[in-house]
Amino acid sequence: MNRYFYYPVIVCMLTNTILFIPSILIKNRFHGAIPAMVLSVILGTLLAHLFTRGIMRFPGKGVPEVLAMYAPKWARVSLLLFLSCMWFTAGGMVLVCYCRILQRFVNPDFSIFILIGFVGLVCAWSASNDSKTVLYINEIVIILNLPFIGFILFKALASQNMDWDAVRVMTHYSFGIPSWESLASASHIFTGYVNWTIFNRNFQVDAKRQFLWLIPLVGTTVLITTFFIPIGFHGTYGVDQLNYIWESTADSMRVEFGFIERVLFIFLLLYLSIAMIYIMTTWHLGSELMKSVVPRKMNPLLVNHARWSSWIIICFFAVITEISTWLFDEKKYMVLSSAWFQLRLISEVVLVVVIYWIGKKKGKT
Amino acid sequence: MQTDNLIINRIMSSLASSVDLETKHLNNGKFEVEIVYLSSMIEHTQINKNVSLPFLVSDSFENFEHAITSCGAEKVADFSQIASFLLQGYVVIGYFSDIYCLSVKRALNNDPEETKTENTVIGPSKAFAEDLFTNLALIRFRYKKRELTVEPYEVGTSSKTKILLAFDASLAKPSMIELVRDKLKAIDVDMLQASGQLEKLLNDTNYSLFPTVLITERPDRAVLNLSHGKAVLLIEGAAFVIVLPAVFFDFMSAMDDLYQSFWITRSLVFLRYVSLVITVLLPAIYVSIVSYNPELFRVQLTLSISGSRSAVPYPSYVEVFIMLFMIEALTEASLRLPKFIGSTATTVGGLILGQAAQQAGLVSSIMIIITSAVAISNYVIPINSMSFAMRFVKYVLIAFASFFGIIGTSVGFFLLISYLASLRSFDEPYLKLFIGEKNVSYPESEGDST
Numbered sequence: 001m002n003r004y005f006y007y008p009v010i011v012c013m014l015t016n017t018i019l020f021i022p023s024i025l026i027k028n029r030f031h032g033a034i035p036a037m038v039l040s041v042i043l044g045t046l047l048a049h050l051f052t053r054g055i056m057r058f059p060g061k062g063v064p065e066v067l068a069m070y071a072p073k074w075a076r077v078s079l080l081l082f083l084s085c086m087w088f089t090a091g092g093m094v095l096v097c098y099c100r101i102l103q104r105f106v107n108p109d110f111s112i113f114i115l116i117g118f119v120g121l122v123c124a125w126s127a128s129n130d131s132k133t134v135l136y137i138n139e140i141v142i143i144l145n146l147p148f149i150g151f152i153l154f155k156a157l158a159s160q161n162m163d164w165d166a167v168r169v170m171t172h173y174s175f176g177i178p179s180w181e182s183l184a185s186a187s188h189i190f191t192g193y194v195n196w197t198i199f200n201r202n203f204q205v206d207a208k209r210q211f212l213w214l215i216p217l218v219g220t221t222v223l224i225t226t227f228f229i230p231i232g233f234h235g236t237y238g239v240d241q242l243n244y245i246w247e248s249t250a251d252s253m254r255v256e257f258g259f260i261e262r263v264l265f266i267f268l269l270l271y272l273s274i275a276m277i278y279i280m281t282t283w284h285l286g287s288e289l290m291k292s293v294v295p296r297k298m299n300p301l302l303v304n305h306a307r308w309s310s311w312i313i314i315c316f317f318a319v320i321t322e323i324s325t326w327l328f329d330e331k332k333y334m335v336l337s338s339a340w341f342q343l344r345l346i347s348e349v350v351l352v353v354v355i356y357w358i359g360k361k362k363g364k365t
Numbered sequence: 366m367q368t369d370n371l372i373i374n375r376i377m378s379s380l381a382s383s384v385d386l387e388t389k390h391l392n393n394g395k396f397e398v399e400i401v402y403l404s405s406m407i408e409h410t411q412i413n414k415n416v417s418l419p420f421l422v423s424d425s426f427e428n429f430e431h432a433i434t435s436c437g438a439e440k441v442a443d444f445s446q447i448a449s450f451l452l453q454g455y456v457v458i459g460y461f462s463d464i465y466c467l468s469v470k471r472a473l474n475n476d477p478e479e480t481k482t483e484n485t486v487i488g489p490s491k492a493f494a495e496d497l498f499t500n501l502a503l504i505r506f507r508y509k510k511r512e513l514t515v516e517p518y519e520v521g522t523s524s525k526t527k528i529l530l531a532f533d534a535s536l537a538k539p540s541m542i543e544l545v546r547d548k549l550k551a552i553d554v555d556m557l558q559a560s561g562q563l564e565k566l567l568n569d570t571n572y573s574l575f576p577t578v579l580i581t582e583r584p585d586r587a588v589l590n591l592s593h594g595k596a597v598l599l600i601e602g603a604a605f606v607i608v609l610p611a612v613f614f615d616f617m618s619a620m621d622d623l624y625q626s627f628w629i630t631r632s633l634v635f636l637r638y639v640s641l642v643i644t645v646l647l648p649a650i651y652v653s654i655v656s657y658n659p660e661l662f663r664v665q666l667t668l669s670i671s672g673s674r675s676a677v678p679y680p681s682y683v684e685v686f687i688m689l690f691m692i693e694a695l696t697e698a699s700l701r702l703p704k705f706i707g708s709t710a711t712t713v714g715g716l717i718l719g720q721a722a723q724q725a726g727l728v729s730s731i732m733i734i735i736t737s738a739v740a741i742s743n744y745v746i747p748i749n750s751m752s753f754a755m756r757f758v759k760y761v762l763i764a765f766a767s768f769f770g771i772i773g774t775s776v777g778f779f780l781l782i783s784y785l786a787s788l789r790s791f792d793e794p795y796l797k798l799f800i801g802e803k804n805v806s807y808p809e810s811e812g813d814s815t
Contacts, residue, residue, distance in 0.1 A: 122776050126783035136786040136797045261663035269775050
């Protein structure tokens with residue numbers, strides 16, 4: 001049992017509200033979102049299980065080292081470069097989306113570019129730490145935040161504005177053909193385990209003693225709440241009028257006797273730290289993957305200046321993220337993130353199959 | 366003061382002239398010796414007992430030699446070392462070309478005093494003394510385990526300060542001890558006088574903010590840490606010892622935590638962390654609420670804050686900086702002032718200035734409350750070096766809050782956490798939850814067994 005395994009998984013589940021997952025699901029709510037969610041639970045659990053099975057055969061080794069043993073060089077380099085870009089894109093998307101949310105709901109006067117630069121710089125600095133530190137930060141921030149997130153969920157479920165009839169209506173659409181777009185985005189919730197591609201270097205997992213059954217359990221809860229609570233608050237039809245569904249839902253609640261009356265602010269500040277951990281973790285992984293394809297003769301440089309080399313790689317991608325804010329507006333970003341989810345699902349399946357297959361091959365020999 | 370002994374003459378000429386350098390020519394009718402010592406460094410009764418008395422009763426130099434070697438004298442072959450022996454409080458005995466050195470050092474400040482910086486309500490109240498071996502005795506007195514290992518080191522080319530490295534060989538990590546040894550040997554400095562200085566010399570980075578070793582004056586804390594597998598550095602002439610490695614939680618724990626009952630200690634620890642959050646975040650939150658997001662708090666609270674600020678003519682961060690500067694100056698002043706004036710300074714500063722500044726409309730009354738809350742909460746942090754570090758951290762957060770409001774505050778707090786987590790104290794992660802500290806102070810059934 002390695003408790004650090006769960007922190008990236010939990011972060012991945014919690015970031016869904018930032019990455020338009022509720023919007024995509026709710027867009028398809030009458031056209032196969034619920035079957036897609038059910039399917040994503042099964043698929044996510046299966047993939048998590050296979051991946052952990054595969055990677056646990058290589059204690060102390062990350063995916064780059066595993067591939068170096070079994071895969072030809074061109075395949076290894078291209079796969080790792082691709083994965084690295086996927087990870088950087090994930091972090092960059094969350095950064096841009098969340099900064100836009102912050103600008104919209106907290107301070108509309110802020111320049112979005114300066115805000116992204118500021119948050120991105122702090123995340124980049126944290127991401128350039130070593131893997132162990134990144135996981136320690138994960139643990140501390142999550143444990144500080146989880147009670148408040150639980151409080152928001154409780155507040156939502158206990159709220160008088162929550163219309164359970166709307167939720168009951170939605171169950172009528174439980175059957176049907178699952179929509180591919182919904183499946184791709186819903187399965188992102190379960191995808192946190194892939195962070196073990198790098199973290200396996202420092203912390204071992206054991207699939208048999210890892211309580212992997214917790215992943216479908218918690219994941220289902222998160223999916224159900226993220227999908228049904230906005231519907232309960234805004235109604236089955238009204239809900240798709242909103243761009244930022246969860247922010248508006250949080251703004252529909254109030255704490256009558258608290259210091260902070262509007263739940264929206266608690267929500268935004270909590271998810272700011274969740275988003276920052278997500279960005280930090282993904283960028284850390286991206287930079288580690290990127291460093292693993294650097295030619296061998298540059299290795300001493302990377303080892304002696306580990307911090308600086310990650311810092312340079314991450315800052316490069318942070319600048320690209322900043323540029324992408326110029327190029328795409330919010331609507332394009334929503335389309336982009338949906339496309340990214342679909343690409344992610346495919347590449348995740350490929351990665352898991354490869355790792356499981358290599359692990360199996362090693363188990364036989 | 367010339368004598369017949371050539372070697373003694375050579376030693377004398379190698380030392381600069383000093384009034385406390387004394388040579389004596391002793392003659393008991395059977396043989397003659399020369400003795401040299403620095404009278405300021407030595408205990409005269411010990412010379413009488415260990416040198417003069419055996420000399421008078423001995424009938425030959427051999428007998429005298431037996432007597433002094435049994436008192437701990439050693440024969441010195443390398444004459445160039447004799448001067449440094451003299452400087453460390455040895456008496457040098459010369460008989461033709463045979464030179465003996467005997468330690469008769471006078472102990473200075475070897476009485477343990479009352480604790481000054483880490484007080485407890487109940488619990489041992491004596492601190493370490495300024496004498497190396499008194500301190501070692503205090504540790505041995507509380508830690509009677511065979512595995513207690515003590516290694517001597519010497520640091521400082523001029524001060525030649527003795528340092529003892531004490532650890533429990535069965536508990537301490539060998540890699541950590543090896544690292545400490547290497548670092549101690551690598552220190553290159555002229556003068557070493559205090560524990561804080563040694564802390565800086567042990568530190569790898571020049572620009573450190575948080576203390577990565579714990580400096581304590583409490584023997585019970587030092588011994589508790591020994592039993593957790595940590596190492597203790599005792600420094601000659603310093604009443605504070607260094608405990609390493611030290612992680613963040615060590616600085617937030619008081620020895621009272623072990624001496625009070627279960628729920629009381631748990632709530633006190635909780636109180637301490639709440640105070641930490643207040644002292645670090647409150648000014649930053651004030652700036653971001655007043656200047657950026659007044660809608661964050663409930664309306665009544667916002668109205669009372671802005672009502673009290675109505676007379677204040679400048680933005681919130683100026684107000685915060687003025688008041689925090691005043692309280693920092695007050696803290697610093699009362700630290701240096703003689704005790705009798707100290708209370709006057711706090712009264713003038715705290716009561717009169719605060720009241721007057723609020724009535725003159727220079728700062729809001731809410732700001733006065735915040736300033737005092739920040740200062741009081743800061744004093745709750747049990748270890749001084751950590752509360753100093755936290756005093757600094759809040760300004761960074763205020764700067765973040767002035768530029769980015771509440772977002773800057775929470776991003777800054779995240780940065781603080783990640784900075785703390787990225788630190789290492791002798792390869793031990795500085796901030797990490799569930800550090801798995803050994804439970805040595807409770808029976809297994811009570812409290813945390815982690």
